[in-house]
Amino acid sequence: MHLHQGSERPAGGKRLLLLVSLAHLVSHVYILALPPLFPFLRDSLQVGFVELGLALTVFNVVSAVAQAPIGFLVDRIGAQRVLAAGLGLGGLALLSIGLVGTYAWLLVGAAMAGLANGAFHPADYALLSAGIPKAQLGRAFSLHTFAGYLGTAIAPAVLIGLALLAGPGLALGVVGLAGILLVGVILPMRVPAAEDQSRTSAQGRFAGGPNTTGGSVFTLAIGSLTVFFALLSLSNGAIQNFSVAALVNGYGVSLTQANAALTAFLMLSAFGVLMGGFLADRTRRHGDVAAAAFALTALLTLFVAVADLGAVALMFALGAAGFLSGAIAPSRDMMVQAAAPPGGAGRAFGIVSTGFNVGGAIGPLLFGWILDHGAPRWIFGAAVGFMTLTVLMALCDRWFARKGDGSGAPRA
Template sequence: MDNSLPPRLRSVPTETKLVIGLVSGAELVNHMYLVLFPPILGVLASDFEVSLFLLGLAMGAQGVTNTVFQLPFGYLSDNYSRTLTLGLSLGFGTLGVFIVAVAPSYPVLVAGQLLLGLGVAGHHPTHFPLLSEATPPELRGRAFSMRGFAGNIGFAIPPAFITAAIGLGGLSWRHAVGLIGIAGAVYTIVTLFVFVRYVGPGVTRPDRDDTTDTHTTRPLSQRILAELRSLAAAPAILALTFLAFIAAMSGWGVTTYTVILLTDGYGVGLDTANLTLTAMFLAGAVMVLVGGDLADRLEPGPVIVATFAVVGLLVTLFGSLAIPPVFAIVVALLIGGIRSLAGPARSKLTDSFSGRQALGMNFATITVGTMVGGALAPALFGALIDYVAIQVAFFAIAGFTFLALFVTVAIVYSYDESTSSEGVSTD
């Protein structure tokens, strides 16, 4: 047997498997919440009598609260309780979904998205520290990929489920969204019970070694300033945050407007376009597992660079409208699969640059970049579609993908293992 290979999941403790499974399930729920709008953008525009630009702003609204509350949730995760952080995240997100389902007007729809974003904000600052604490270093790429696999399945569910629900007599998009919220509520209750009952404090409590706990004795304003100063002194984390922003602009541009491109640009039927979006996420779910294996076997940098290079070329071809519709669907599936290869490598790179007592804050900081990109992308590319042309929007998405490639090269060139364990100080 080759002892250099990472251990298989069956060889690790039961608690590790439990944490990976629960966190992965939470990510599935989280991602279901994030893609409620793309399958029904046309229906929402008609029901609420608003433009794609305004719906893009509504989607961006969840990115605003998501961004604002990343660091508070990161601080809560690193200093108090990861179980509490996870519970608050799932609870607020589920409540936001229910508000979206019953929204009588556009402002209420936006309010639901704002609350949904508040819930989503706590996931990254909690998920990655839980996985990192519960999993040995040589297996973390695969652990991150299991979470990514579940997240892609979560992305894949709403397009197919909502399409099927609307196709049934007497059901509407509101019923479908409400059922998704009910599933999330049940999962929240089960997950919190299992964490409290079966997961030890070594995983769920902050990794702190100071007995005096000066973080609680200093005034809150001093603690906040200390956290921000530490962030400013962590250049690799800030660089990865910028990369996350660029990658999110590209990723959310594709996710949000693939259905519109297929229907309006290629003349594909709405049902087929939504199923294509679902298939893209399913392809991503498979490929993220491959990405996890690559992240444990290879250096993260080359995996990320190669992924962005291929995806950039595919998005350019997809947006050109120069290929037959059937080929466009194939290209969309390739984009959905290949773009997922980089996820575990990026997460492992962040983990390697982070101090163990700053995992929540560092992943929260990088997620701020992701959320800012997620907030801006729908409105920006929606405006390009509304006022310029859909091809221009997808060429812009490809441009962000290639920019992410160059930023990754700069990070790999500028930082190496000597930057490991930087990040937010807990002194």
């Protein structure tokens, strides 16, 4: 691995952040590559939506199983190699689905894409933790997360536009090839060692080479953060995936108004992430920041749950809730970075990110059951409950900061 020295560090850090964020954007396009094409794939593959949904299940199950082991691999062989492999495998998966054009291969390709998806969070955060100065890390995490939100936003338009022009196979092929080409930029990337981190033997080895630094990640702090991530996934998933159905069926809100409210939530979440980066760099009490922001989010969501708001008030309430929920993302990531042992960022982020998969697996079943039993207001009520638990888990960060990581070592 090559390291920038002296005055090259700032430029190297910016380039690192740009490339890692670009990889994160592509990873979110990978995640959403298939769902927008379901109407096309149903006709071309001659299958139903249940069969197509099975491909997403395969993707998520493989990703959940792979993420923690890949986190250990990041710390063993280097995040740069793992990130390049994830980009390449994900791109190859989509390209092959487009070329082969059979349902059986759709499932195989979905499994390949799920394995690739497990690489991005551990590798991305390990690279940023190693190459970005600690005083700027919150903003770096926020821009990285924002890039993922942007990838989510553009994926449907890109895939559907390409499919309308030349068919779903070409749409998947173009996206897959773009990711494969990005590998050629990631592999020769020069990863700087942040000046304030270069004193530890682990720094730099996150990116390009094996890391032999010890330190267990099986601590109370990492365990609590995994639960924290699962609760975040449950509460955000309730609003992102089920709020439109709940508003239409239980509040007398039109489909257009419900979608406008959800759009406000999602759009302002992205801008909240950027604001959260500045907050994260101005305090070390990241648990308190996350708890305060999410407590306000819970109050706004409770207001939506119990009140009959007009269309404009509903949009403002959910928009403000989205902004606040986005603002905690950089503090959330800083909590994990602080809990990780030296040289263990890949392992730590790999483990805690499985919480997203757990929440993503449980949430749809729970919220679907709520709607099937005619209680749409409880979509927001359940979200409030999970948000309250999230606040309590965030406040535990102060306790862990005092007690250390469970091994007696003080937290950074």
